[in-house]
Amino acid sequence: MPELVISIDAMGGDHGPSVVVPAVARAVKLGLNERFLLHGDEAVLKVALAKAPTLEGRIEIRHTDKVIGADEKPAQAMRRGKGASMWNAIEAVKTGEAAACVSAGNTGALMAIAMLILRMSADLERPALVASWPTLTGRTAVLDVGGSISADAQRLVEFAILGAAFHHAVHGSVRPTVGLLNVGSEEGKGHEEVREAHRLLREMALGFDYRGFVEGDDIPKGTVDVVVTDAFTGNVALKTGEGLALYFIAVLRSTFTSSLLARLGALIASAALRRMAERFDPSSINAAPFLGLNGIVVKTHGGADARGFATAIRLAADLAASDFVAQIDRNLRTMTAAMPHQADSVAPDEGAEAGERNKA
Amino acid sequence: MPELVISIDAMGGDHGPSVVVPAVARAVKLGLNERFLLHGDEAVLKVALAKAPTLEGRIEIRHTDKVIGADEKPAQAMRRGKGASMWNAIEAVKTGEAAACVSAGNTGALMAIAMLILRMSADLERPALVASWPTLTGRTAVLDVGGSISADAQRLVEFAILGAAFHHAVHGSVRPTVGLLNVGSEEGKGHEEVREAHRLLREMALGFDYRGFVEGDDIPKGTVDVVVTDAFTGNVALKTGEGLALYFIAVLRSTFTSSLLARLGALIASAALRRMAERFDPSSINAAPFLGLNGIVVKTHGGADARGFATAIRLAADLAASDFVAQIDRNLRTMTAAMPHQADSVAPDEGAEAGERNKA
Numbered sequence: 001m002p003e004l005v006i007s008i009d010a011m012g013g014d015h016g017p018s019v020v021v022p023a024v025a026r027a028v029k030l031g032l033n034e035r036f037l038l039h040g041d042e043a044v045l046k047v048a049l050a051k052a053p054t055l056e057g058r059i060e061i062r063h064t065d066k067v068i069g070a071d072e073k074p075a076q077a078m079r080r081g082k083g084a085s086m087w088n089a090i091e092a093v094k095t096g097e098a099a100a101c102v103s104a105g106n107t108g109a110l111m112a113i114a115m116l117i118l119r120m121s122a123d124l125e126r127p128a129l130v131a132s133w134p135t136l137t138g139r140t141a142v143l144d145v146g147g148s149i150s151a152d153a154q155r156l157v158e159f160a161i162l163g164a165a166f167h168h169a170v171h172g173s174v175r176p177t178v179g180l181l182n183v184g185s186e187e188g189k190g191h192e193e194v195r196e197a198h199r200l201l202r203e204m205a206l207g208f209d210y211r212g213f214v215e216g217d218d219i220p221k222g223t224v225d226v227v228v229t230d231a232f233t234g235n236v237a238l239k240t241g242e243g244l245a246l247y248f249i250a251v252l253r254s255t256f257t258s259s260l261l262a263r264l265g266a267l268i269a270s271a272a273l274r275r276m277a278e279r280f281d282p283s284s285i286n287a288a289p290f291l292g293l294n295g296i297v298v299k300t301h302g303g304a305d306a307r308g309f310a311t312a313i314r315l316a317a318d319l320a321a322s323d324f325v326a327q328i329d330r331n332l333r334t335m336t337a338a339m340p341h342q343a344d345s346v347a348p349d350e351g352a353e354a355g356e357r358n359k360a
Numbered sequence: 361m362p363e364l365v366i367s368i369d370a371m372g373g374d375h376g377p378s379v380v381v382p383a384v385a386r387a388v389k390l391g392l393n394e395r396f397l398l399h400g401d402e403a404v405l406k407v408a409l410a411k412a413p414t415l416e417g418r419i420e421i422r423h424t425d426k427v428i429g430a431d432e433k434p435a436q437a438m439r440r441g442k443g444a445s446m447w448n449a450i451e452a453v454k455t456g457e458a459a460a461c462v463s464a465g466n467t468g469a470l471m472a473i474a475m476l477i478l479r480m481s482a483d484l485e486r487p488a489l490v491a492s493w494p495t496l497t498g499r500t501a502v503l504d505v506g507g508s509i510s511a512d513a514q515r516l517v518e519f520a521i522l523g524a525a526f527h528h529a530v531h532g533s534v535r536p537t538v539g540l541l542n543v544g545s546e547e548g549k550g551h552e553e554v555r556e557a558h559r560l561l562r563e564m565a566l567g568f569d570y571r572g573f574v575e576g577d578d579i580p581k582g583t584v585d586v587v588v589t590d591a592f593t594g595n596v597a598l599k600t601g602e603g604l605a606l607y608f609i610a611v612l613r614s615t616f617t618s619s620l621l622a623r624l625g626a627l628i629a630s631a632a633l634r635r636m637a638e639r640f641d642p643s644s645i646n647a648a649p650f651l652g653l654n655g656i657v658v659k660t661h662g663g664a665d666a667r668g669f670a671t672a673i674r675l676a677a678d679l680a681a682s683d684f685v686a687q688i689d690r691n692l693r694t695m696t697a698a699m700p701h702q703a704d705s706v707a708p709d710e711g712a713e714a715g716e717r718n719k720a
Contacts, residue, residue, distance in 0.1 A: 135607070136607060136610055136611075149543060149550060149551055150551055181596060183509060183591065183592055183595040183596070190509065190592070191509055191510055191592065215595075215596070215599045216595065216596040216597065216598065216599025216600035216601070216602070216603060217599045217600065217602050217603025217606070218603065219600055219603060220600070220603040220604045220606070220607040221603050221606070221607070229596075231543065232543055232550065232551065232593065233592065233593055233596050235543040235575075235576065236541060236543070236575070236576040236589075236593050236596065236597055237576065237596055237597065237600045238576065239575045239576025239577045240576035240577065240579055240580070240597045240600055240601060241576070241600060241604055242576070242577050243576060243577030243578065243579060243580040243581055244580045244601055244604050244605075244608075245604075245608075246577070246580070246581070247495070247496060247580040247581070248604075248608045250496055251496075251636060251639060252612075252636070255629075255632045255633065255635070255636040256629065256632065258632045258635070259631070259632055261628055261629060261631065261632070262628075262629040262631070262632035264625075264628050264629070265624075265625040265626060265627070265628035265629025265630075265632070265633075266625060266629060267625070268621055268622075268624050268625035268628060269615075269616065269621060269622040269624070269625025269626060269629075270625075271619070271621065271622070272615045272616065272618045272619055272621070272622035272625070273615065275615070275618070276611060276612070276615040279611060
């Protein structure tokens with residue numbers, strides 16, 4: 001495989017270079033063979049890199065002292081962002097210097113600038129965000145968990161296309177299975193958007209295996225590879241899941257401190273319990289690519305630690321090594337050709353404003 | 361407290377009297393001081409009661425050999441249901457013979473017949489179903505998880521009223537705290553219905569403590585006593601939670617069988633682990649009252665065992681002993697008076713049909 005270049009916004013997020021540089025070192029240690037463009041303050045980056053000798057020869061610093069703030073509005077970031085670390089990180093993807101970009105910065109600004117610089121595939125209005133849920137058998141991709149808090153039938157079909165391409169690229173499924181989230185599996189359940197999307201997905205041949213309606217419990221069960229829903233429902237499901245994970249951990253902790261015997265049992269089983277805690281590690285799901293752009297941009301949580309940020313780098317590399325963007329574009333064109341009406345495309349500026357107002 | 365009478369559809373659900381009678385015995389053993397009307401086949405009930413001597417003097421059998429089938433459509437059940445065990449169980453509430461009714465039968469039929477016989481409070485269109493989530497500090501009531509898969513602002517305000525009265529009656533909160541489920545806690549988040557409901561709830565004085573927007577993770581955290589949402593989102597959150605509970609249990613099981621040391625640890629901590637398993641017992645959340653009727657009807661899962669059914673009986677008794685129905689009616693009238701427009705009330709027949717089409 002040719003050597004890929006990953007472009008990184010080294011100033012984004014709560015921690016900037018103090019997390020970004022160790023994250024790159026971690027990704028390399030775990031086997032990543034990429035080179036990296038680090039966009040940000042050269043002096044600060046040099047200090048951080050001095051502590052990471054394994055990165056020698058893999059890093060190129062692209063200096064800028066301009067940074068997009070955590071509270072900056074998307075519209076403002078688009079107008080004034082040129083030359084900022086985030087902007088330059090994305091622009092390197094546009095020019096072809098890098099195969100993918102990673103940032104822990106302001107989500108709304110990142111989405112708006114990415115839309116402005118890279119543009120959307122086909123007729124898409126704005127990117128979708130995907131969450132990869134751990135299941136007993138693998139990973140289920142749930143989308144949208146981003147800006148589309150309501151979604152018409154066509155938008156839901158687009159999510160299916162984006163999610164299937166994502167699962168194929170990142171989790172290696174040959175012909176991903178896709179389900180539409182609903183409140184029952186029978187025909188005629190749910191609101192009109194869902195029923196209409198169901199009809200469209202059954203009729204179109206889009207290169208994945210559409211399995212019909214699924215319910216909430218199918219997400220952790222891993223019944224399908226991709227679960228499609230609007231961002232309101234997707235966000236509620238994701239947050240509910242995060243809250244429940246914390247609840248279970250708290251119950252487990254109180255269980256194993258409730259008596260002397262329980263403490264002893266936990267001590268004896270401690271190696272197994274530690275392995276279990278790692279499975280519940282939230283840093284494994286907090287990296288999310290913006291799906292549907294003409295280029296790869298991965299957003300990670302502003303508070304991500306080196307481990308979480310490294311996961312995002314790994315994800316960006318997996319996507320960059322796949323035919324993800326081309327596959328999405330192909331399927332979107334197939335869908336558009338088969339749709340009765342075409343949605344008007346929205347200029348990046350309006351789309352970004354809507355994304356800002358509605359972002360999850 | 362005066363002795364209450366609970367009316368029970370003894371033929372509903374997958375098991376009928378073989379579960380219902382042991383459930384009544386269990387509820388009595390756990391301290392319930394009620395009397396019971398059992399509606400169903402006298403011969404079958406007598407056989408079951410012969411094995412439950414503790415119920416002597418507390419039971420009155422109301423014979424009928426008519427039963428509403430699990431697959432019967434609501435409209436059909438309303439037309440042909442008169443005299444069936446489910447019908448008679450509800451009618452005993454209407455006539456004042458019983459203070460509450462419990463059934464494990466067909467949800468759609470139960471809702472339709474209950475609406476027909478008892479009618480809705482004030483201007484309500486159809487009942488809401490509530491799920492009581494276990495949290496670290498108590499129980500959070502989430503509604504709707506029933507038939508209202510989309511809900512306008514007024515319907516969301518109604519859910520807040522119904523949920524607050526429920527939490528007060530069943531979980532004893534003096535002034536329940538209420539939150540509106542959204543994808544962020546800031547003003548301006550979410551779709552229009554949610555934002556408008558937020559505005560209405562802030563303005564109206566409805567006897568509970570409205571706390572604004574909450575997110576999915578606030579449900580298991582127990583941030584508020586009542587979480588309000590439409591039935592689509594409520595059902596997805598509930599099912600996702602059920603699926604995650606099974607996922608965590610499976611992970612826990614594989615953790616404690618992954619090595620000899622882990623097995624030994626589990627053995628030593630077994631008493632604590634058993635107590636934990638009881639906390640996750642789904643029978644503790646599968647009883648749900650229909651909120652908003654002029655009378656108390658509690659639905660429990662068709663497959664409920666004696667333990668689950670006993671929980672439903674307990675819930676019915678708690679609701680019957682409270683001023684739940686009157687409180688809801690009072691608050692609904694306050695709300696209606698304060699609303700700019702009044703919704704037209706829907707005839708029971710149409711409402712039930714809609715309930716059938718959309719039921720979760």
